[in-house]
Amino acid sequence: MVSFRTLLWKELLRFWKVSFQTVAAPVVTALLYLLIFSHVLDEQVQVYESVRYTAFLIPGLVMMSVLQNAFANSSSSLIQAKVTGSIVFVLLPPISYLEFFLAYVLAAATRGLVVGAGVLAVTVWFAPAGAFGTVTPLWILAFALLGGAIMGALGVVAGIWADKFDQLAAFQNFLIMPLTMLSGVFYSIHSLPGFWQRVSQFNPVFYMIDGFRYGFFGTSDVSPLVSLAVVTAAFVVVSAFSLALLRRGYKLRN
Amino acid sequence: MTNAVGVAVSIQQVEKRYGALQALAGVSLDIPEGEFFGLLGPNGAGKTTLISCLAGLARPDAGRLTVLGRDVVADYREARRLLGVVPQELVFDPFFTVRETLRIQSGYFGIRDNDAWIDEILANLDLADKADTNMRRLSGGMKRRVLVAQALVHKPPVIVLDEPTAGVDVELRQGLWQFVRRLNAEGHTIILTTHYLEEAEALCSRIAMLQHGRVVVLDSTANLLRDFSGHALSLRLADGAALPEALVPLSAGQVDGVWQLRLPDFSAVERVLAALREAGIAIEGMRLSPPDLEEAFVRVMQRGRS
Numbered sequence: 001m002v003s004f005r006t007l008l009w010k011e012l013l014r015f016w017k018v019s020f021q022t023v024a025a026p027v028v029t030a031l032l033y034l035l036i037f038s039h040v041l042d043e044q045v046q047v048y049e050s051v052r053y054t055a056f057l058i059p060g061l062v063m064m065s066v067l068q069n070a071f072a073n074s075s076s077s078l079i080q081a082k083v084t085g086s087i088v089f090v091l092l093p094p095i096s097y098l099e100f101f102l103a104y105v106l107a108a109a110t111r112g113l114v115v116g117a118g119v120l121a122v123t124v125w126f127a128p129a130g131a132f133g134t135v136t137p138l139w140i141l142a143f144a145l146l147g148g149a150i151m152g153a154l155g156v157v158a159g160i161w162a163d164k165f166d167q168l169a170a171f172q173n174f175l176i177m178p179l180t181m182l183s184g185v186f187y188s189i190h191s192l193p194g195f196w197q198r199v200s201q202f203n204p205v206f207y208m209i210d211g212f213r214y215g216f217f218g219t220s221d222v223s224p225l226v227s228l229a230v231v232t233a234a235f236v237v238v239s240a241f242s243l244a245l246l247r248r249g250y251k252l253r254n
Numbered sequence: 255m256t257n258a259v260g261v262a263v264s265i266q267q268v269e270k271r272y273g274a275l276q277a278l279a280g281v282s283l284d285i286p287e288g289e290f291f292g293l294l295g296p297n298g299a300g301k302t303t304l305i306s307c308l309a310g311l312a313r314p315d316a317g318r319l320t321v322l323g324r325d326v327v328a329d330y331r332e333a334r335r336l337l338g339v340v341p342q343e344l345v346f347d348p349f350f351t352v353r354e355t356l357r358i359q360s361g362y363f364g365i366r367d368n369d370a371w372i373d374e375i376l377a378n379l380d381l382a383d384k385a386d387t388n389m390r391r392l393s394g395g396m397k398r399r400v401l402v403a404q405a406l407v408h409k410p411p412v413i414v415l416d417e418p419t420a421g422v423d424v425e426l427r428q429g430l431w432q433f434v435r436r437l438n439a440e441g442h443t444i445i446l447t448t449h450y451l452e453e454a455e456a457l458c459s460r461i462a463m464l465q466h467g468r469v470v471v472l473d474s475t476a477n478l479l480r481d482f483s484g485h486a487l488s489l490r491l492a493d494g495a496a497l498p499e500a501l502v503p504l505s506a507g508q509v510d511g512v513w514q515l516r517l518p519d520f521s522a523v524e525r526v527l528a529a530l531r532e533a534g535i536a537i538e539g540m541r542l543s544p545p546d547l548e549e550a551f552v553r554v555m556q557r558g559r560s
Contacts, residue, residue, distance in 0.1 A: 002361055002364040002365070002366055003361065003362050003363070003364050005361070006358055006360075006361025006362055007361075007362065009358075009361070010358050010361075013349070013350075013354075014349050017349050018349075081347075084345055084346075084347075084348075085341070085343045085345035086345045086346060086347045088311065088339075088341050088343075088345060089345075089347065089358075089359060089362070089404065090362065091310065091311055092309055092310070092311070092334060092337075092339055092362075093334060093359070093362035093363050094330065094331035094332070094334040094335050094362075094363065094364070095362060096331070249313060253310065253311055253312060253313055254272075254312055254313065
């Protein structure tokens, strides 16, 4: 247990020591998204009845920040340790693959939540008074936690698979970024043509964001229970795959 | 599982292949507790692969390795607790200070509140004044010493030093060896790989030499020196005379007019002098050198190639 706690602590300390880059920067980026999109679209677009576009956008941006930063944390930590060789420091001690997985995923989810809280704290002031209808913190927390954990686990997979920063960047730009940007952060999938609506329904990130948004408005594109089921299933699948790689020592113990 | 009495590390028929390269081709050796053991070989001989298999950094394709009776695969947690490894590469985590690095490493091994031992290691490795310095700001030699400190935080009974003195200056190297000798005297088993053969000769009581993934020699350092090196006698003969027929079997050739003879022991000196006297050849210069491991190493490797 001490091994696990230490690895978790190390991972938390690692991002906290460079919090300007790992926390402040993504908060500012999300704020810029909000300022630009709300300025241009707030008067033109109404997604849900009686919900202004700026208010609609805020939960999406928060969740996008949670997901992207959770992925960045575990993946960058692992690739950096692999490239510099310092990965031996966690491979030599008696740390089980399960402890390894949990520490990296929890740290990743924590960074996601910290950044998400930061984005919420600076963007919520731009929402009109009473913009958020029936706020249910349990839904918000459940989707934020699960979403962060999924992306943290995916970051572990990417960090293990990639041999160089270039490969990790490809994983991030050609998989993670499209999945998050095309998941309803900036729009409701009901505004898409039928074909793209159906395509979106195969994107698990869509359910993370839709369920998270339900926690703010009490309304969503699909039932939050369906979203929770899909997101939980995605977590199980990604975790099982990640654990299988760690158990084999794939690209780590050879 | 019970440990075979007194065996710190047991390596049995270990094989490891990387694609077409057979890195280890059935290595077997036992290292008794408390021994200062040398693992030598040219680059690519399989030393680091063998250490990686022992430390769990690589998985052997076949064979079995144990540390104090604990299987490194089946009982990896306990085996790793018993082992401290100083890796060959100069690696560090740039986010942390020296003390943070050592506290974190202690925690990985399940140890909390380890500052008393950390301070002792830092003092012994002459790092006490760098405890709160970020790893990035240390010189190469200091980073190397932190690697040694990281391997010792959990007081492992078996310590593996994979080229620990590469890039370390003479003074620090001596300090490091003094500390490692003390650990060995206190009962720690030390396994050393190094390209500085004079270090291995001075420190190791037994040596294994690896070549192409196989153990080609495994013996006490004294026996290796006797069997593969012997005393070297350099002779400059008057008027550039040739060696008498009786001494030709001892000759290792002639360099700049000086004959190089390999002698199995001191008594051979007398025979050489007698042969020269009998042949009426005068000696202009003579030097007798003790056996050295470098000579033994070269001979073993040449034998392995032939």
